[in-house]
Amino acid sequence: MTEDKNKNNIDDDDFDIMLWDNNDSKKNSGFTIWKKQLKIMLNKNFVLQLRFWKSTLLMTIITPLIVMILLELLQLLAVNQNGKEILHPESYPLSGIENCKGPINLEGNCINLMFTNCIDGAICQRDSEVDKILENYVEKNNERMGLNWETDSSKWEDWDETKLSYTVTKRHDVIHVPNSNFMYDYALNHQNYTFFGVLFDIKKDNDITNYRYQIWYNSTLNKNQTDTLGSRVLSVSRGIDEAIASYANGNPNIKASFDVNLKDYPKIAQENLGESVISSLGSVFFFCSAMVIFINCLNTIVAEKESKIRFCMEMMGLYKSVYWLSWFIIYFVLIFINTIATIAFGMLFQYSFFLNTNIFILFILFFIFGIAMITLGFLLTTFVNSSRSAVLSGIFVLIIGFLFQSFLFSNAYLAYIWWSNSVNSIFRYIFSILPFFNFGRVYFDISSKSGSSVNVITGSVVKGTGFGMKDLSVIPADSFINMVLDLVYLNTPGKCILLMLLDIAIFIILTLYFDNVIPNEFGNCQPFYYFLLPSYWGAKNKNSSGNEWIKNTTEKYPPTYDKNKIDSDYLDHINYTCDSNNQSPVKVVNLKKSFGSGKNKKEVVKGSYLSFDKDRVVVFLGQNGAGKSTTINIMAGLTPPSCGDVSVYGKTLRNNLNEVQRELGICPQHDILYADMTAMEHLRLYTGLKGVTTDNLDKILEQRLKAVKLWTVKDARTNTYSGGMKRRLSMIIATIGDPNVVLLDEPTTGMDPLNRRYVWKFIEKFKKNRCIIVTTHSMEEADALGDDIIIMANGDIKAMGNGVHLKNKFGAGYRISMIAKEKKIDEVKNKVQEFVPGAKLEDDSAGALIYNFTKEQLKYIPEFIKYLDSNPDNIISNWGVSQTTLEEVFLLVIQDSSNRKMKK
Ligand SMILES: Nc1ncnc2c1ncn2[C@@H]1O[C@H](COP(=O)(O)OP(=O)(O)OP(=O)(O)O)[C@@H](O)[C@H]1O
Structure with a gap:
């Protein structure tokens, strides 16, 4: 990016700095500023989302489309790979083991034996002959097995059509059912609640009665114990044979013949399974789809924190509530679009899950789940400081959620283990409030009602009964998950959705709390009880920058300097700072900062006393690591001091950080710019955040950008800027709203000599009526700008005074x-x-x-x-x-201090 080259002669640029009308911002109430901030933050977030339109499109529209295509492909693959038949869907058999223990162990809830003498859909009378035969069977069986089944057939239950969807809740020994179609249907849907079915077809041919019967059995029950199953079926068959023989023997008119066959319970042809994949894997896929937005949210918010832009915005006065609300609104919109796209594609792909469910419920399910995940994302961002850890923690949540979806809702066996009583119930309850769980639960409930099933008699695919508003308050009776969960945790789908709303509220509250109490990378945070402090609720702290404050601060943090070893000018300055007549607007008293603890404790600022006066530029000079930036960061409220305090225009850092920050403008050592925003957008953003308005805003911004030669590139994104251009923009940002104190940490690093001079010239003019504090490594800069120069070494102030004085003194x-x-x-x-x-x-x-x-x-x-x-x-x-040059003075002072350090 090239910049203004047309005006190389800096003397051409004589101008009077145009200023904000500072009163304007003071007239604005807190709420007005809050609203303005929200507007400007929303604008910024929308602009950035539009600039990253490819990822926005991916998150909102392309991902749901890909999910549908993948589900469709998997469905096709499943049909082709598994051949024509599979066992009844896995969700039934395993649950039944516990429920139906069969005729030997009678503890379970199940039907041991259902029988009929009507074939197919025929409606016919109960056959007394069949009743007699089965009475014989039960009698003998009771004797052999020590059972007490009812032997009087008139007392056996008659089941009719209304019982087709009924799930047994107690043990039934022998039940008469209307016909074999009923048996077929019931066995299909309640496979493990039904142990044996017997279909009699007694035919009389002249004087011979042919006793034909067919035993239906549940082969899935004993998948792994075929011998036992075989022997059980055989024993039933032998028992019935024996009962027929005994019945026939007792009746001399009967000449009997037997015709037995065995039949496995009905299975569903794979191609008729309809949407088995979307039913079983859908929740996993839709969960992963929501995770794309979740990971994007984590990454975006943590990147803002990592690049320190967030701190800079907060320094400019951004309310935390505005920050979170602006992101919430953006993701609200993204999730809204994503939800609409998911439902629209689901309908387009003709999935009965989508076609057969109330559209409002579908919307609520996907939308609330998406919002719950986003608020969980917000919470996570308060714990991580780098985008890399953000993405890793996002992937971690993805895996956990994935396991939840696959184990609990796609794999019945694992779900059963998890939800059985052997698992500590506290964990069950904790996990039950997680959004993944509730999403999967409702998804499963909906798919069990809305998904297509098969009429095995006609072979046609039947759409589910559908899922409507009333179903939100009903626990679906046939839902496998409820069969498993009913003993431990049972909620209606509606309650699951309410739990997700509760998740949202909890995550938002925790986000706001942890955002305040977890130390940021500068170590700044609120006490854990901050919301109990009166200042949090708007009560003003007492502030005083006068003599009393100095007295209190020095009493609280007693001075530790050695009067005999200290530079004489600095000693005078300490006395001046502590003087009751000192009217300096900015005062620093016994400021110390240590990092680390124990053996690793390092004191990097060792008790500075400083006063900064209006109309002056004070330059800090010092080697790398001397403590210059730390001093500036403490003054800016970014880093908390270990000792001492700072007062700025009567407000003190420790008592009222926010008010101090309102007086400041800071240009940190590293550029804090959005790569995809232009210079003008940055200036408008920060102007909005500061809540400073003025009629001549456009003219002011134009003048300042022109002053540092950025006017012609004002509409270019900053990722096209050179290093020096970014520094100049950062410096101009620090002057927004004409703060009374401007802190510039190495403002001209990487700048060519000509542009440096433009910046110097601007600072020179801007210093009128304000304190400007600059750190630099450039002696030339210190000489050119510094009304006062402070030389720091190893956290101590070694010398101070104007350039000439220092040269005379040390040179x-x-x-x-x-x-x-x-x-x-x-x-x-x-x-x-x-x-x-x-x-x-x-x-x-x-x-x-x-x-x-x-x-x-x-x-x-x-x-x-x-x-x-x-x-x-x-x-x-x-x-x-x-x-003698300032550089020589600097080297002399630094060498002197390092020699002294070595001698020690
Ligand atoms: N967050 C931190 N944790 C631990 N040590 C830190 C931290 N920040 C700064 N320091 C240490 O404090 C010392 C002073 O750092 P500071 O950045 O203030 O130096 P500086 O004078 O600005 O140096 P430079 O000119 O290189 O920017 C250094 O030794 C640095 O390693």
Whole structure:
């Protein structure tokens, strides 16, 4: 990106800085600012979503489409792979083991034997002959097995059509059912509640009666114990044979013949299973679809935190509630679109799950689940600080939810184990309030009612009865999950949806709480009881920056400096700071900061006392790690101090951080810009967050961007900016709303000399009526900008004063460099000693001899310069005189302090 090149002469840019009308922001009430912030944040979030339109489209529309296509493909695959027949859907058999223990163990709820003498759908009378035969069977069976089944057939229950959907809740020994179609249907839907079925077809041919009967049995029950099943079926068959023989023997008119066959309970042809895949795997797939938005949410919000943009926005006054609400609204809209797309595609693909369910319920299910997951995502973002951990924790939740969906709702056996009483019930209850569980539960309930099933008699696919509003308050009787869960945890689908709403409320409250109490990466946080503090509810803390405050602060955090070792100017400054007449707007008293603890404890700021006055730029100079940024970060309220306090225009950091921050503008060390937003959008965003409005806003922004040569690129996204351009924009952002105190942490790093000068010029003009505090490594910058320069080393202030003062105090005054002619070095050295006795050679490494002269030696200089000028001995080829630089002062101060440290 190229910038303004048309005006390279900075002197052309003489201007008066246009200012905000500061009163405007003061006129705005808290709620007005809150509303403005919400508007501007929503605008920012919408703009960014539109700029990332591909991922927005993926999350909202493409993912549901892909899910439907995958389900359709899996359905096709399942049909082709498994051949024509499979066992009855797995959800029935295993549940039945517990419920139907069969004729030997009579504890379960089941029908031991159902019988009929009517074939297919015929409606016919109960046959007394059959009753007699079965009475014989029961009698003998009771004798052999020690049972007490009812032997009087007139007392056996008659089941009619109304019992077709009835699930047994007690043991039934022998039951008469209307016909074999009924038996077929009932066995299909209640496989493990029905142990044996016997269909009699007694035919009389002249004087021979042919006793034909067919035993139906549940082969799935003993899938793994075929022998036992075989022997059981055989024993029933033998028992009935015996009963027929005994009946026939007792009746001399009967000549009997037997015709027995066995029949497995009905199975559903695979191709007729309809939507078995969407029924069993749908909840897993739709869960994964919702997770795409969930992971995007985690990543976006944590990235904002990681890049420190969030802190910068909060420093500008952004309310936490606005921050969360703005993201909530955005994801609300995204989930809304995603839900509509899911339902629309489901209908388009003709899934009866979607066609057969009340559309409002479908919407509520997917939408509320999506919102619940998003609020869970919000909560997680309060615990993680890097996008990488955010994505990992998202994947972790994905796996947990995936297991929930697959184990609980797609695999009956595992579900049974999980929900059996052997698992601690506390865990069951805890997990039961998780959104994954409730989503799966309702999904399962809906699919068991709305999904298509098969009329095995006609072979046609029958759409489910459907799931309507009234079903929300009913526990579906046939739902496998309820058969399993009824003993431990039973909710209606409606209650499950309400539980998801409860999840949303809980997650939002926890998010707001943890967002306040978990320390951010600067270590700043509220106490865990913060909501009990009066200040949280708007009560104003007492503030005082005057003498009393200084007295209290020094009493609370007693000074630790050694008067004998401290720089004399700094000692004067400490006295000035603590002076009761000191009217400086910004004061720092005994500011300390330590990182780490125990052996690793490191004090990086060791008790600074500072006063900052209006109309001045104060520059902090220091080596890497000297504590400059830490000092600035503490003053900005980003890092909490370990000791001491800061007062800004009568408000103190410890008592009223928010009010202090309202007085500040900060340009942190690292650029805090959205890569996909333009300079103008950034400026408008931060102006909105600060709640500062002014009629001439456009003109002010134009002037400031022009001042740092960014006007022509104001509408380009910052990811096209060079490093120096980003710094200039960050610096201008710090001046939004014309704060009284501006903190600039290395504002010109990476800037070319010309652009640096534009920035200096702007700062020079902007300092009027305000305190500007700058950190830098550039001596030139300190010299050019600094009304006062503070040199820091190892957390201590080593020297302070304006540039000239520092040079006079620490510098040797003058230095002379000379280039000796070949082989004349020694002669030159002798001559220097001759003219300036005791002159100290500073450096002779690069062929030049450099001498520094002390103040006492200054008197020799005029004579020596005359000698150099005339060069009578012809031993010097070139020479020059210069004043000591700030860099030399800096090195001297730093070296002095590190020597002292080494000596210690
Ligand atoms: N969050 C932190 N945890 C632990 N140590 C820290 C933390 N922040 C800063 N420090 C340490 O504090 C010391 C002072 O750091 P600071 O960033 O204030 O130095 P600086 O003078 O601004 O240096 P530079 O010029 O390199 O920016 C360094 O030794 C640094 O390692």
